[in-house]
Amino acid sequence: MSQHPETKAIRLQTPQTDQKEHATPLFLTSSFTYESAEEMGEAFADDTLDVNIYSRFSNPTVDEFINKVAALEGAEDGVATGTGMAAIFGTFMTFLNKGDHIISASAVFGSTHTILTKYLPKWGIECSYFDMNNPVSIEALIRPTTKMLYVETPSNPGLDIIDIAEVASLCRRHNILFVVDNCFATPAAQQPLKYGADLVLHSATKFIDGQGRVLGGVVVGNKDLIKQLYLFIRNTGPSMSPFNAWVLTKSLETLFIRMEKHASNALSLAKALQGNPKLSWVKYPFLPEHPQYEIAKKQMTNGGGLLTFELKAGVNGGRKFLNALKMISMTNNLGDTRSIASHPTSTTHSKLTEEERVAVGITPGLIRISVGLEHPDDILNDIMQALDKS
Numbered sequence: 001m002s003q004h005p006e007t008k009a010i011r012l013q014t015p016q017t018d019q020k021e022h023a024t025p026l027f028l029t030s031s032f033t034y035e036s037a038e039e040m041g042e043a044f045a046d047d048t049l050d051v052n053i054y055s056r057f058s059n060p061t062v063d064e065f066i067n068k069v070a071a072l073e074g075a076e077d078g079v080a081t082g083t084g085m086a087a088i089f090g091t092f093m094t095f096l097n098k099g100d101h102i103i104s105a106s107a108v109f110g111s112t113h114t115i116l117t118k119y120l121p122k123w124g125i126e127c128s129y130f131d132m133n134n135p136v137s138i139e140a141l142i143r144p145t146t147k148m149l150y151v152e153t154p155s156n157p158g159l160d161i162i163d164i165a166e167v168a169s170l171c172r173r174h175n176i177l178f179v180v181d182n183c184f185a186t187p188a189a190q191q192p193l194k195y196g197a198d199l200v201l202h203s204a205t206k207f208i209d210g211q212g213r214v215l216g217g218v219v220v221g222n223k224d225l226i227k228q229l230y231l232f233i234r235n236t237g238p239s240m241s242p243f244n245a246w247v248l249t250k251s252l253e254t255l256f257i258r259m260e261k262h263a264s265n266a267l268s269l270a271k272a273l274q275g276n277p278k279l280s281w282v283k284y285p286f287l288p289e290h291p292q293y294e295i296a297k298k299q300m301t302n303g304g305g306l307l308t309f310e311l312k313a314g315v316n317g318g319r320k321f322l323n324a325l326k327m328i329s330m331t332n333n334l335g336d337t338r339s340i341a342s343h344p345t346s347t348t349h350s351k352l353t354e355e356e357r358v359a360v361g362i363t364p365g366l367i368r369i370s371v372g373l374e375h376p377d378d379i380l381n382d383i384m385q386a387l388d389k390s
């Protein structure tokens with residue numbers, strides 16, 4: 001009997017042990033034992049055998065987490081990592097070789113930008129950026145050596161959106177691996193594999209955990225690709241801890257219901273802020289004024305939990321706004337039950353030049369709100385009183 005994703009997020013579970021536990025057990029063990037020397041020998045002889053040896057290679061709790069994310073994303077298989085960045089770096093290292101070329105959206109998370117521009121060139125891998133708002137520019141960047149195309153949709157922090165199906169068909173025509181960071185939407189709102197992406201990855205630290213507790217990353221896709229990635233992660237070491245996997249698999253049980261509430265809180269907040277005289281604009285994927293609203297509606301079932309707005313008062317206004325907040329947290333994480341405000345220009349992106357910031361959509365008064373699960377009136381009231389002082 002096939003089950004809905006909402007049910008799989010709750011019911012996919014490690015087989016019950018003889019203790020008859022109801023909640024999923026935590027296999028906090030670094031290694032596993034064997035009945036005989038022969039069995040141990042066999043386990044080591046074949047890299048891809050489905051047997052637990054050592055928790056850097058595999059672990060039942062981590063497997064449960066992987067299986068759930070794969071089921072929610074509609075993937076055959078997956079690999080879990082210690083952080084989202086390990087998932088991204090592992091994906092680049094597994095599928096890119098010296099002399100290869102990667103095309104990436106310029107609007108990507110800061111550390112991803114650092115890998116693309118600082119580290120990949122050390123190994124002779126070149127990167128070209130394209131503007132998410134101008135996807136027709138991608139084709140001209142394709143070279144015979146182009147092996148991968150990388151996007152975040154919606155992007156962090158600009159909330160730019162790209163048509164996954166269109167990019168996937170371009171990649172297919174040119175035999176390019178298409179990788180999507182689905183961290184902002186989560187599989188509860190968007191499944192990029194359904195639209196033709198080859199690999200989907202996440203910082204599980206964000207909405208998948210949803211409560212700001214543990215770090216984690218995960219990549220899902222077809223068995224062939226995942227096997228290659230699995231061997232890279234297993235041998236180089238950025239594996240997920242069983243404890244974090246246990247926290248994250250429990251979190252997935254509430255992912256759908258949380259994402260619905262994050263999104264409804266964010267949409268009502270976005271609507272309430274539209275037209276505020278202190279703001280030049282408000283951006284949220286499910287506001288008709290979003291430049292890629294039609295695409296968002298086509299490939300997402302809700303607009304997610306992030307919104308941005310631009311303070312007319314610029315950089316100083318941004319600082320004053322953060323300082324005036326009474327409830328909303330000032331922190332750089334996102335995807336928590338608690339609403340979070342950040343001002344990229346004076347914090348995460350302060351080392352970039354003004355020109356570099358504008359090129360990736362970070363304007364001086366840009367505020368990013370990760371809308372939490374508090375009562376929407378309380379979130380709005382805090383923002384309104386802080387706007388008055390900014």
Ligand SMILES: Cc1ncc(COP(=O)(O)O)c(C=O)c1O
Binds near residue numbers: 184215216
């Ligand atoms: C879109 C996106 N991808 C990747 C990452 C990196 O994830 P982690 O912090 O778990 O390494 C982040 C972190 O903020 C992110 O926002």
